[in-house]
Amino acid sequence: MSAKQGNCKNKAILLICDGLGDRPSVGGRTPLQAADTTNMDKISEEGINGLMDVISPGIVPGSDTAHLSLFGYDPHTYYPGRGVFEALGADMQLHKGEVAFRANFATVDEKMRVVDRRAGRNGSKELASVLNGLEIDGIEIALKNTTEHRCALVMKGENISKYVSDVDTHEAGSIVQECKPLKEGEAALRTAAIVNEFVRMSHELLNEHPVNEARRQKGELPANIILLRGAGSYEVVTPIKERFGFSTACVAGASLYKGVAKYLGMDIIPVEGATGKADTNLNNKAEATLQSLEDHEFVFVHVKDTDNKGHDGNFEGKRNMISRIDKELVARLKDADAYIVITGDHSTPVPLKRHSSDPVPIVIKGEGIRKDNVKKFDEISAASGGLNRIRGLDLMLTIADFIGYYKMYGT
Amino acid sequence: MSAKQGNCKNKAILLICDGLGDRPSVGGRTPLQAADTTNMDKISEEGINGLMDVISPGIVPGSDTAHLSLFGYDPHTYYPGRGVFEALGADMQLHKGEVAFRANFATVDEKMRVVDRRAGRNGSKELASVLNGLEIDGIEIALKNTTEHRCALVMKGENISKYVSDVDTHEAGSIVQECKPLKEGEAALRTAAIVNEFVRMSHELLNEHPVNEARRQKGELPANIILLRGAGSYEVVTPIKERFGFSTACVAGASLYKGVAKYLGMDIIPVEGATGKADTNLNNKAEATLQSLEDHEFVFVHVKDTDNKGHDGNFEGKRNMISRIDKELVARLKDADAYIVITGDHSTPVPLKRHSSDPVPIVIKGEGIRKDNVKKFDEISAASGGLNRIRGLDLMLTIADFIGYYKMYGT
Structure with missing residues (x-):
């Protein structure tokens, strides 16, 4: 892959599993540790891993403020209120x-x-x-x-x-x-x-x-x-393309996430069967993501149900949803000619049945990545990865630099 | 050395290899991984290691803004423009x-x-x-x-x-x-x-x-x-001695770095044969550093050519320059009676031929350091070091505390 590095521009997929992060509970494991994550683990092994405070340590993010932060818009400045x-x-x-x-x-x-x-x-x-x-x-x-x-x-x-x-x-x-x-x-x-x-x-x-x-x-x-x-x-904000220089698409079922994406000026890709619930059609989402990647530099893919299961205190449900995401979505996305980033917008630990400030695991795979020694995608393994602990607000700039849309500060 | 801890003041050398950080390329290694770094590795083994975002994650620093940040002057406030x-x-x-x-x-x-x-x-x-x-x-x-x-x-x-x-x-x-x-x-x-x-x-x-x-x-x-x-x-800024309390000297060849140092009120040490290029005389720089240490608490040593080789996309050149720095400069400095800090001002990855936001490795060795398990000085090993991931703007305060020039905040 190294031939493509250099001045050539690249693309990126950002997969957000809502409320992905958790705490060890059943059998001393988190749902992510207990799930069958063959594909995510492969990405971890080939990528660079870490933990991410989506807003900042100790802050319990809502899904809306979390997504603003993940897209590089400080919610302290840009949060218009959920209704918008x-x-x-x-x-x-x-x-x-x-x-x-x-x-x-x-x-x-x-x-x-x-x-x-x-x-x-x-x-x-x-x-x-x-x-x-x-x-x-x-x-x-x-x-x-x-x-x-x-x-x-x-x-x-x-x-x-x-x-x-x-x-x-x-x-x-x-x-x-x-x-x-x-x-x-x-x-x-x-x-x-x-x-x-x-x-x-x-x-x-x-x-x-x-x-x-x-x-x-x-x-x-x-x-x-x-x-x-x-x-x-409602306030008009500087569109994400103007902020970062590349075109963006949103593949999501739940309306809140489409709303955030629309607020920032992303293209909303309609996906049949994307419901934001357990019955969501992940195959269609994978297809929509790969198709969107043809005419967008950056595709945001959102899966909601991991969060729902956390709120329900349903360990098995969350574990099974993660396994499904791995098998039906990640398996399809992992060989795309693009950087792939997998993370959550916050933790929704099963034992708490609510959002928490526990940082989320994150992995980035793609050309030129400083591969670390992490071999499993989970909250515990990620902590010893090469990214250490980053903040949500820094993620988009990091992705922008990887895909060649950087701006140098100074000379 | 531990006897010296306590109220007695100490000294520090900050070695900046310009554009040091890189991404794995030839043979899956970075130039720093491929170089012969016997002396740097010894320092890593005895010191505390980590990664540093010189400005902040995802920001691609210029050399001028990067150095301001490294010296504790936030470039968002203090950057006067390169011409100065x-x-x-x-x-x-x-x-x-x-x-x-x-x-x-x-x-x-x-x-x-x-x-x-x-x-x-x-x-x-x-x-x-x-x-x-x-x-x-x-x-x-x-x-x-x-x-x-x-x-x-x-x-x-x-x-x-x-x-x-x-x-x-x-x-x-x-x-x-x-x-x-x-x-x-x-x-x-x-x-x-x-x-x-x-x-x-x-x-x-x-x-x-x-x-x-x-x-x-x-x-x-x-x-x-x-x-x-x-x-x-041009604006007059609070001199670095007034900010941190100790005297500082600059050993550099390239004029931009001497300019930053002069802007902040460092003493500029003239060094014969220090050219800011591949032919720079590292022995003379080592000599000048050790001499400057006699009447300064802090000596900043800058080597430019690692960055030039990154811009040229010259893996071997960058690797060889790092090996030279290790042998001709670090070997001489490593036994000085001072803290030694080795890092870069930004990454200039060979595959990109430009600056990037990838964090730089950093090591600090000196008395009382919380020695970690890292044994090699490179971008990958440093990620698991005891410093974790710090920011450039925090470095000078950290050094100041190590050498005894701290100010307590509160009581």
Whole structure:
């Protein structure tokens, strides 16, 4: 391969297994240690390995801030709030200053107590259309149902703010929270009032809607309210191509990741059967990645379900998903004529059922790499690799230099 | 040696092999791995090893920004532009606000097309004296020929700016570029106009000069124009002794490094035969280092040619130069009664023929060091050393603490 080094430009694949990192639990091993990772291990053996603090040591990243950091955008500067990514990932239009929210169809009882935060994971395009286009205090509301109970909501108009609290309490059994301004001033106060009015109206308009009456008849939970969280305010950022000089594509199923990618100006590659869940079609993702590589220098591939299984505390599920990724995705990608980088966006340890600050393992394979002595891709082996311990924010510059898109600082 | 620890102060030698870091290529090894490094390896075995990002991971350092960082001056704050170092290294006087450039004698044809950016590497003190002292728009121009085709130029006067583009295109065959302002405002506009007029005048005054007529007669390239680049604006910085508390000396051949050292207030030690090239006299440098150590706490020794060989893509040349450094320089320095630190300012991998962001190996040997298990001084072995992966900006403080010039932060 050494013939290609030099001034010739190269390509790169960045595979992010969401929530990949873990802690030793069943049998004293992590799910990654326990999984069948023949292909990942081969990459580790031929590559350079290490640990990565995606934001910084001790910081527990969310998936959104983690991905910003991985793409070289410091979330302390560039994080617009989750709602923006949800709306972009749902293919909704956003303009500067508009405020976006993650929204859920939920079920409440007559006392506005939350019976199910996800309305039995059962959303409805018809119910969403009842609320879409409402106007409250001069602000137009756009609502879109994406998958299952999930929706994105955009407030269109002037003098509104992302600094408002969540209505979604994350806990069943409690009363629907009132939205409160989180900053002084007219905009936050007004936005909180609009949110509260919208939530009230959503219950009023949905509760006795025929769709919900039919559900009740079948013994299903009604989707009789919309709960909002993760307010974000859209800002235009310098596109990733302008930052680093090369074209980028995103191969992902879950909308949050497509939203982050769209926010940064990546090309979003549609992949049939990419669901962001356990049933995702990894073969199609492999195919889409290899095809995207033909007209992009950099392809970001995302697999969500490793994180879901961590949240569920499901060791076997996480282990099996990793084995599937190895067999169905990595096996196909590993011989591409490109640098390959495999890592996670954060740890979601099975024993914790939540994100943690434990650094994630990372491997980079490609021409000219300073191969180290690591032979297994896992959290423990990676610690003695040649990369030592790096930060997420430094990854894109490192990849850019490997693929020949560097800028010298000084002379 | 341990008896000396405690309150007694010590000394340190910092040996920088320019562009030392590399990637595995010939025989799967780096030039440093392939070189005969008996003495460096001994130091690795007795010392603490690691990798160093001279600026930060993924950043490709220039030699000037790299050295600022290594001496504890963050280049993001302290980088004045290359011209300043060139002028200081050429022993020219500089005052606050004056603008300095790196300059080359070059050869152009009658259409102002660059035939040779370096005029056959043949400069002329006589031709430089023709241009030295010119006044354009009230600004006095000082020009000095240093080695071969290389010159430094200083503009003396008020209301001038470093924010102007390079005239030197770095490519033979193209037409001489016009200098353009890189910032709004009078100063940059005026400076660009002065540069353009100077370049025009240099051609007018040099083209038919008897020195060049004589060259043409002998079939040599005329030095018939001066090309400028790397504009810098001189600022006074806190001297390194004031920053760290100890006296410092610089043993270097190439003028850029002497310029950086002078900018920071180091004592520049003249060394006969120190050329910054392959023919440099390493024995004299060793001698100068050991002598300087008698009346300085810290001696910076610089060897340039490892970088040149990387730029040339010359694996054997780089390997052999490293072997020479080991035998002629390190062998002499290794038993000095001082800490010894060996590293590079950046990587210049042979397969790339350019600087890269790959971290450099570093070793520190001296009393009280936490000796690790590394036994070879190279990019791969260093990765498992006790220093792990550090940053250039942290090196001087680390050395300062080892030699007893620390300041406690807090109580």
